[in-house]
Each structure stands twice: as structure tokens, then as C-alpha cells.
Amino acid sequence: MKKSDLRAWLRSWDAGEFDFTAALSAGRSAPEAPAENKDHPWKLEPINRLEQGEIKSFRKIYPFFAVVLCCIMIGFLLLTVAKLPTYGSPDSPAHNEVMERYVEKGMEETGAVNVVAGVILDYRAFDTLGESHVLYTAATAVFILLLSLKGSGEPEQEKKIMQSDPLLKSTARIIVPLVIVYGIYVIFNGHLGPGGGFSGGAVIGGGLILYAIAFGFEPLDRFLNLKIYRMVVLCALCFYSFAKCYSFFCGANHLETIFSPGTPGMIFSAGLILPLNVAVGIVVACTMYGFYSIFQRGRI
Amino acid sequence: MLQTLWNSRVNCIAVILFAVGFATLLLHRNLFKKILGLNIMDTASCLLLTSMGYIEGRTAPIIVDGVTDVTRYGNPLPAGLVLTGIVVSVSVTAVMLALTVKLYERYHTLDLDEIYMIARQEAGKEAPQ
Numbered sequence: 001m002k003k004s005d006l007r008a009w010l011r012s013w014d015a016g017e018f019d020f021t022a023a024l025s026a027g028r029s030a031p032e033a034p035a036e037n038k039d040h041p042w043k044l045e046p047i048n049r050l051e052q053g054e055i056k057s058f059r060k061i062y063p064f065f066a067v068v069l070c071c072i073m074i075g076f077l078l079l080t081v082a083k084l085p086t087y088g089s090p091d092s093p094a095h096n097e098v099m100e101r102y103v104e105k106g107m108e109e110t111g112a113v114n115v116v117a118g119v120i121l122d123y124r125a126f127d128t129l130g131e132s133h134v135l136y137t138a139a140t141a142v143f144i145l146l147l148s149l150k151g152s153g154e155p156e157q158e159k160k161i162m163q164s165d166p167l168l169k170s171t172a173r174i175i176v177p178l179v180i181v182y183g184i185y186v187i188f189n190g191h192l193g194p195g196g197g198f199s200g201g202a203v204i205g206g207g208l209i210l211y212a213i214a215f216g217f218e219p220l221d222r223f224l225n226l227k228i229y230r231m232v233v234l235c236a237l238c239f240y241s242f243a244k245c246y247s248f249f250c251g252a253n254h255l256e257t258i259f260s261p262g263t264p265g266m267i268f269s270a271g272l273i274l275p276l277n278v279a280v281g282i283v284v285a286c287t288m289y290g291f292y293s294i295f296q297r298g299r300i
Numbered sequence: 301m302l303q304t305l306w307n308s309r310v311n312c313i314a315v316i317l318f319a320v321g322f323a324t325l326l327l328h329r330n331l332f333k334k335i336l337g338l339n340i341m342d343t344a345s346c347l348l349l350t351s352m353g354y355i356e357g358r359t360a361p362i363i364v365d366g367v368t369d370v371t372r373y374g375n376p377l378p379a380g381l382v383l384t385g386i387v388v389s390v391s392v393t394a395v396m397l398a399l400t401v402k403l404y405e406r407y408h409t410l411d412l413d414e415i416y417m418i419a420r421q422e423a424g425k426e427a428p429q
Contacts (some may be wrong), residue, residue, distance in 0.1 A: 024425030036352075055413070066326035070319045077315040087308035088356035094404055095355060099375045106376075107363050115361040115376040120383060127380075131387045145398040193362055198383060264363070291394050295401065 111262050111270035112191040121196075121273045121280075125244045128276075131198075132237060132283050139233075139287045146294050172214035179207035187281040191270040197280025204281065205288025217293065226299065229286050236279040247272055310351040318344035331400045332412045335393060342389040346382050353378030 085092035102119055110118035120128050180203075187200030212220055250257040262269030293299070305312055307314045314426030321344060337380040361376035400410065 029347055053420050066323060070323040070326070070334040073322060074316055078305060078312060079323065081308055081315055082304045082307065082309045087310050087351055088354050090355050090358075092355075094352050094378070099377060100370045102376055103361060103363075103370050103373050104368050107366075107368060113363045113418050115363065115373065116379045116383075119376050120380040124380065127384065131384050133338070134388055138394050141395050142398040145402055146393075161369060194360070198387060202376065264366070295397065 002052075004084045030087060078105050107264050108286070110273065112273050113264050114191055114193055114196075117191045117277070118270070118275055119197055121190075121276045122271075125272075125276065127246075128280065129240055129244060132280055134239065135283060135287050136233060139290055142291060142294055145299055168214050172210055173285075176207050176214075179210065180204055181208060183281075183285070187277050188274065190277040193272045197277040198284055201281035201284025202288055204285035205292075208285065208289040209292045212289070212296075214293065217297065218290075224287070224289065229290055233283050233286050236282045240276055240279045243275065245274055308351075310354075311348055314344045314348035314351065317341075317347065320344075329412045331403065331412060332397075334412075335396050335400065338396070339389065339393060342385070346385050346389075348384045349378050349385065 085094075092094075102123070103115055104122075106115045106118040107113060110122040112118035112122065183200045183203035183206075185200075186195035186203055187197055190196030190200065208220065247257055249255075257271070262271065264270070268274065318341050321337045321340030321342075324340060325334050328334055328337065349388070352427075355374045358372060358374045361373040403415060404410055407418050409415060409418075
């Protein structure tokens with residue numbers, strides 16, 4: 001069969017001749033669906049019979065070997081674990097003078113009550129900047145791969161997917177504001193307790209996704225489209241880079257910075273940690289929502 | 301030996317979880333399930349790393365009442381490292397899923413063997429022309 005025939009068949013499949021919901025209700029999962037078109041000339045078969053036999057026998061022994069391999073791996077790793085310092089023992093080599101330094105001087109130097117926040121957003125802030133860039137790069141890669149997927153955009157299909165039931169809507173109406181406020185609390189409390197930009201941003205992103213599931217993308221499109229997404233994320237990352245460059249430059253040259261550690265325990269304290277948490281939170285929230293949007297409908 | 305393993309059982313669980321993820325990766329031909337397996341492996345390594353920061357009888361590294369005595373708090377460093385790991389894992393998962401969507405668009409199947417066969421069939425059909 002020719003490649004053009006295959007293409008035509010794929011295109012007809014794309015055009016929606018195949019009903020996903022029927023396949024699902026018939027107890028089949030969607031990805032297997034094309035196999036139902038048995039009468040179609042294009043069938044999946046190996047190059048020759050011999051190869052088919054080979055594949056069959058290979059498939060018979062393969063799971064056995066895979067399980068054996070994994071069991072061997074568990075054995076070796078357990079041997080290694082037995083050699084590791086015991087879980088929870090204070091004399092493990094991981095708890096050395098680095099940790100002592102961070103715990104004893106961390107609050108005094110960074111102003112953050114949460115030592116982890118002090119470490120990741122002050123001592124090792126460039127590490128976290130790299131992390132944010134990893135997230136941004138991943139989002140960019142996903143956009144490159146999927147953005148042109150449904151260029152024309154099928155609003156009819158979009159509407160069909162987005163028909164949600166009243167239960168979800170009324171629940172979302174109550175929960176979404178709480179989720180987003182809680183996310184903001186987690187971000188703003190990052191230097192005072194468990195939390196920070198990444199977790200809070202993920203919570204806000206989850207709230208936005210829930211809203212999009214319940215009410216569709218139209219209300220969110222008003223304030224979060226691709227242009228605004230790019231602008232906000234770029235501003236957040238640039239602010240992070242410049243603020244941290246400034247802080248490191250001043251710190252290395254023993255200059256006075258305008259960001260003081262302040263009183264530890266107050267909400268507006270810990271110098272740059274709070275604004276950096278906010279920047280990271282914005283990046284994470286926008287990226288989470290962007291991932292959902294791009295996978296759901298091919299654009300943001 | 302068994303006593304040692306029992307004492308550091310969290311690490312053992314992490315190791316077994318890692319192997320379970322690896323088995324998922326090997327046993328399933330569905331690309332999506334392979335990604336799930338990879339995520340299980342990610343979680344296992346995160347668990348192992350975080351467990352390294354725990355010290356018996358000490359609290360989380362959040363300074364309480366201004367007491368900066370090392371013997372009161374756990375190790376803050378593994379938590380910071382795991383944060384990096386989680387973010388990287390999320391990013392990698394997103395890129396993998398995007399690539400899977402692209403593969404599905406192209407071949408209309410998620411089965412790795414079928415994709416391979418179709419690709420080879422197409423290559424074989426194209427070659428003589």
C-alpha cells in the first residue's frame with residue numbers, strides 16, 4: 001500500500017469519523033481504537049512470517065527476563081542500602097559542617113526562618129534560577145512541539161470537550177478561590193515555614209487548571225494568553241536574574257545592599273527571598289496552566 | 301544484615317520502588333505507561349534523597365523561637381536538592397508527553413513495537429521509489 005493511501009486514511013481518521021466516546025463505552029481505550037478498522041486495506045503486519053514468530057517468542061521470554069533483571073537490581077541496591085549509614089542516624093556523613101553552617105548562621109545571614117528557603121533562594125540562588133529556566137525551557141519545547149498542532153483550532157470540538165456537569169461547576173466556584181488564596185499564602189510564607197515559590201506556584205496552577213476544566217478556557221483567555229504568558233514569565237525570570245546578580249555582586253564586594261535581612265519571622269523580611277519566591281511562583285503557576293492548556297487544545 | 305535493612309527501611313522502600321518503576325519501563329510497550337514508570341523512578345530517587353536528610357528525633361529545618369542549635373534540626377540540604385529533582389522531573393515528563401502526542405499524531409498508536417513496524421514498513425515502501 002502506498003504512503004499516500006496511508007496519509008489519506010489517517011486524515012479521514014483525523015476528520016473525526018471515528019467516535020471516541022463509543023469506543024470508550026465499548027470498553028476499549030482510545031489509543032487502540034484504529035485497530036477496529038479491520039476492513040481497511042492498511043493492516044499492521046511484520047515484514048515476514050519468520051519475523052512474526054521471532055517476535056512472538058521474544059515476547060514470551062521477555063517479561064520473565066525483565067522481572068529477573070529487576071529482582072537482581074533490587075538485590076544489588078539493597079546490598080548498597082545495607083552499606084549506607086542507617087536511616088535517621090545523626091552521624092551520617094551527610095550531616096557535616098555544611099549543614100551546621102547553614103543551620104547556625106542561616107537565619108542571621110539571610111533572615112529566613114525556613115533554612116531550606118534560605119539555602120535555595122539565597123546561598124544557592126543561581127541553582128534555583130537554573131531550575132526556573134529548566135521549567136521555562138521545557139515549556140518552550142512543549143510549545144514548539146504542540147503549538148502548531150491544531151492551527152485552525154476546532155471550536156466545535158473544544159466546546160464538546162468542555163461541557164462539564166453542574167456539580168463540578170458549583171464545586172469549582174467554591175474551591176478555586178480558596179485554592180488560589182492558599183497558593184498565594186504558601187508563596188508568601190515561603191521564608192517563614194514550609195512552602196515557597198515552587199509548591200505555591202503548583203497550587204495556583206492547579207487552581208487555574210480546575211477553573212479551566214469547570215468553566216472552559218474562555219474566561220481565562222482574557223488575562224492569560226500566549227503573549228501575556230511570555231511577558232509575565234520573562235519579566236519574572238529577568239527580575240530574578242538581575243536581583244540575584246545585584247545581590248551577589250554586592251555580597252562579594254562587601255557593599256551595602258538595599259535588601260536587608262530584616263527581623264526574622266516577619267512577613268516582610270529575609271531580603272530578596274520573598275520577591276524571588278513570588279517570581280518563581282509566577283513562573284511555575286503560568287507554566288503549569290500553560291502545560292495543561294497546550295495539551296488540552298494545542299494553544300495557550 | 302536484615303536488622304540493618306529494617307533500620308533503614310525507608311531507603312529499602314525507595315530502592316524497591318525504583319525497581320518497580322524500572323520494571324514498568326521494561327514490561328509495558330505503551331509509551332504512556334513507560335512515562336509513568338519513569339515518574340515512579342523519579343519519585344523513588346526523591347524519596348531516597350529526602351530520607352538522607354532525616355535525623356532521628358530532630359525537627360524540620362525551620363528555626364523555632366530563634367534557637368539555632370544544630371542538634372535540634374534536620375539537614376536542610378537534601379530538601380533543596382530534591383526540589384531541583386522534582387522540577388526537572390516535571391519538565392522532562394512534560395517534554396516526553398509532548399513527544400508522545402506527536403508520535404500519536406503521526407502513527408495513531410502508542411505501542412512502541414507497532415510504531416517501529418510502521419516506521420520500517422514506510423521506510424521499506426519508500427526505498428525502491
